[in-house]
Amino acid sequence: MTTWLLVGTVVLGAVALWLLLPRGRKAGRRIGAVLGAVALGMLLGSLPPLGGWFAQGLFWLLAAVTLGSAACAVSFRNPVYCAVWFGLTLFGTAGLLFFQGAQFLGAATIIIYAGAILVTLLFVLMLANPRGQAAYDRRAWEAPLAATVGVVLLGLFSTGFFSTLKAMPEETPAQAAAEKRQPPGKYPVSALGAELFSRHLVAVEVAGTLLLAALAGAVAVVAQHAQREQQEPRPAAPGQPTRPQRELTVR
């Protein structure tokens, strides 16, 4: 990747993100989308070829879906749309994990993230403010600065990766090991399970305990709040939707 291509990608990406982020006005969002697509194309196009048109096309498609929907997820005004676009990001990531041969992680991403975390998020959004009309959704903090920070960071990361790639040996450790011993086996999921429940057994138990503790913590937070509400009931907050009164005329 030449330096100028990288600088161009960074500048284009920063301008695109600044135009896309909620700034209180609608003007320039389409220009931002076009610039963002160009920056994404430049970023993906600068990667070395994978070899094989099918693998290359699949990787480009999955990466474009993931990054495009991620950009939408951080830039849409309506938080519900943000959550839905984040769902598409999760599917793109799961696809990339499948592409890498990490089948279990791809499935777990869809099940845990899209199935549990995203649905919890949508529940809370629906309970809170579903319409995205709030002023704080329509105006971002310091959008140009935030966009510049993020994209410059991406540029620095990419430079680091490209220079690491130059210093890497001809053969990856995986390829070198595959010549000496047997490849890890036909079923990567069972290999992962064997690894998880032999070398990392204690860590698995600790993770289970952590999940239990988080469950208890969430219940405690809600229960404490409910107890306090009972002791001193508050008037409904101004932004809270009030339940419409049901009307029935008596004849």
Place this chain on the structure above:
Amino acid sequence: MNEHALWLGYQVVGAALVALGIVGFLARRNLIVMFLAVEMMLQGVALSLVGWGRYHGTLDGQVLVLFVLTVAACEAALAMALALMLFQRRGHLDTAACFRLHEPGQEAQLVEEVSPEGELEEPEPEPAWPHLPPAGVEPQRDPEQEAYRSHV
């Protein structure tokens, strides 16, 4: 397949996800969208770890991603409970409210006009729902039932 190119592609895509997450975390004001941006950063890290795992030919990267997933689930449960409580107390999810945090007896220490609310675009008008007149005959009310089902 060119393993080096695959490694590089996963690192760059993961870094781009992290960068987008940072942009969202810094720029957005809605607590839930900020949380979503953090989850996006975790996804980027997961891609990077799996890429490194494939490069080295071991499963350590995948195992680590599995633990990241566990921690993310715990974090989501706690964060959503806290966000819901915050919303019920304050009526909004704006992080600018944290500038005015203070103890009951004290003045707020840091009060500044953090974001001018002027020149906002007009919000979309409320959709006009059709108004349906109540129809039919009201059923007979049972006074005994009304005593214990007051909302009917």
